[in-house]
Amino acid sequence: MVDGVSRFACVRVEAFAAASLERCEPGLREQPLAVVTGAPPATRVLDANARARAEGVRPGLADAEAVVRCPGLVRRSVSAEAETAARHALLEACLSVSPRLEDAAPGLVHVDLDGLGRVFGDESELGRRLRRHAHAVGLEACVGIAGSRADAGVAARLGSPVHVLSPGAERAALAAVPLATLEWPAALAATFARWGLATLGDLAALPRAGVGARLGPAGLAAHDRAAGVDRTPFRAWTPPPFWAEAQGLDWEITTVPALVPVLERVLARLCARLAGAQLLIDVLEMRLALGSGGLHARSVALAAPLGEAAPIVSLLALEIEAHPPPAAVTGVALSARVVPRRAAPGGLWQPPAPAPRDLATVLTRLTLLVGGANVGTPVVVDSHRPDDYTLAPFDGHAGAGDAVPGRDDDPAQPHPIAGSLALRRLRPPRPVEVDTHDGRPTRVRNTSGLAAAVEISAGPWRLSGHWWDTDAWAHDEWDVALSDHTLWRLSHNRLNNQWFLTALYD
C-alpha cells in the first residue's frame, strides 16, 4: 500500500435480493432462484441468482416467461426484512475490518483502507479478509480495490473475487472495460450506443463540460464514474444501536420441533454478526408473527452473556413450550440487547469485576435515584483552575486486573507517611468575611456571624487563568489553621475582592 494515497475497497454482492434470501435459506443456493414481486398476473422477476441467470432469467421478465425459460425455477416473494438484515450484516462484516465505511447501496459497501496495510498486510490480503468476513455472515462478495470509490466499484464488477488496481494504473487498466459492465439508465445507455461509445475509456475521453451540456447531471455523473472521480463526500456509516434478524415463512408452523430449526438459523446469523463486532447477547427478544395477524413477543434474559447459538436456542424452545403462541407462526424476528465481549479476563489474583448486566442494572437504578449528572467516574481536567473535573460514564472493565506496581506504605519507617492529606470541597465555595493584617488573614467570619481567629496561615498561592476571555479568574489561596482546630483553604478573588472558603483539609 502506498502511503499518502487514498485507497478504497468496494465490497459488492451480486444479485443482492436473491443473495439475502439464500442467506435465510441456504438450500436455495443449489437451485435456480428468482425473486418476484407484484400480484399475479402482473408478477415480474425482480432479481435472480447466478443459476437462474445462466438459464436466461433476467430482472423485469414476466413470471410466466421465466418459468418457461427455466422449468425448475424456484420463486420467492421479495422480503424487505431479509434484505435489511443482509444489508446490515454486510456492513457489520466490513466494520470488523475497517472503522470507516460507506453504505453505498444494498449489497454495495465502500471501505476506506487508509492505514490498514500495517495491520492486515497487503491489499490482496485485505480483499481476501473482506470476502472471508462477508462469507462468515452468509454472503458471497466480490472485492475491488482502487484509488477512488468509482474505480473500486468498477473493479468489483470485473468477475474476479478480489481485483486490485495498482495506484496510478487505474485509468490504463479500466480504459478497455466495456460500458455494459456497469448499470446505466436506459436512456443514457441508448445515447452512448448512438454516439458509438463502447468502453469506459471512450466515455472518459470526452470533454466533461460537453457531456454535461448535452446530458445534464446524469451525464456528468456517468462521466465521473468512467473517469474514476469521486465528487460526493464519503458518508461514514455507524452501526445502529440494535441488533436484529428476521425471517418470514411461506408456510405455517404449529409445533415447537418444527419452529426450532428456523430459530436456530435466524440466531446463527445474528450470532455471526455479533461475533464480528465482538459483542455478546445479554437479553434476547423474540417476536413471532402469527397466522391470525397477531404478534407473540417473549423476552429471554440470559444468566450470563453468550455468543453461541446452541444454548440460546434451547432456552428459546423452553420459553415457547412454557408460553406457546396462540396461533400458527408465519414469521420469526429476534433482536438482541448486547454487551461488549471482554478482550481479556482479569488477573488471576484480582477480584472479579461486576457482571455486565448487574453493573448496568445498578447504574440505571443509581441514575434514577440521584440523576445521571451525579453518577460516573471523575476525570480531572488538565487545567490550572482548582476543582476542575468532569464525570465520565463508569466502565466496570476499565483497566480491570491492571494493578499498579509499587508498595502502598514503607514499613521500614517508624512513623510512616501514610499518604497525602485529602481535601473536602465546598461546592459552591462559601463566602466569608476575612480580617487581614499586612495582607495576611487574621480572623474569619461566616455569613451567620460565627467567627474564628486564624492561628497560622501560609500563602498566598497565586492562581489565574482565562485572562484572555470573559471567563477570567484570579485567586490568591491561603492555608489557614483556625482556633477551632480546623484547617481550611481560603481563596481571595482578586477581581472582586471577595473571600471564600473553598475546601477543608481532612
Next chain:
Amino acid sequence: MLVDRLLRQGAMTELVGPLSSGRTSVLTLCLRAVTRRGALAALVDVDHAFDPGSAAAAGVELRRLLWVCGEGRRRDALQALDLLARCPGFALVALDVGESPPRLPLDAAFRLRQAARRSGVAVLVLGARRVVGGAASLSVRTRHDRLAWVGPGPMPRRLAGMRTGLHVVRKQGAPWPAETERLWWTA
C-alpha cells in the same frame, strides 16, 4: 498494612471524627490501595465533597472509581449504598455521610451488613458521628493530632503535613493494636 486492617471483605467499618481530623485522608488511602490493586471501588458522597484532584494526586486510580453524588439527600445516599453493597464485584463501597449523618435504624444497618456479607463487598462508612452502630465490625475514631508548617522566618511559608491519631471504638474480631495509632499525611 493499615488498609487491610481497616477493610475486610464482607464486613462494615465505620470511621468517625470531627472536621480536619484526617478521616477523608484515611478514605483516600483506602481508595488508593483498592484501585491500585486493579479492583473497583464506589463512593457515595452525600455532601458532594470528594475532591478528584487531590485524590488523583494521592494515587487513586480514578478510572476504577464510581462516584455517586448525593447532593445532600441522605435517604437517597443510603439507598445508593444499599444498591452498591448488593452488587458483587466492587472491592470497596464507601459512604461519606458528612457532617449531618442520617439516622439509620438498627435493623436497616444489620440488613446492610448481611448484604455486604453475601456479596463480599467491604463497606466503609465515614462521618462526624457513628451511623451503623453495632452492625460495624470495626469502628475507628480519628483525632487531629498536630500540624507541621515549614518555611524560614517567623511566618510559615507552607503547610507540610498533619498527624492523625486513630483510636478503636469497637472491634469484632478485627486485628487492631490496643494503643492509638498515629499517621502522618503530607500536604
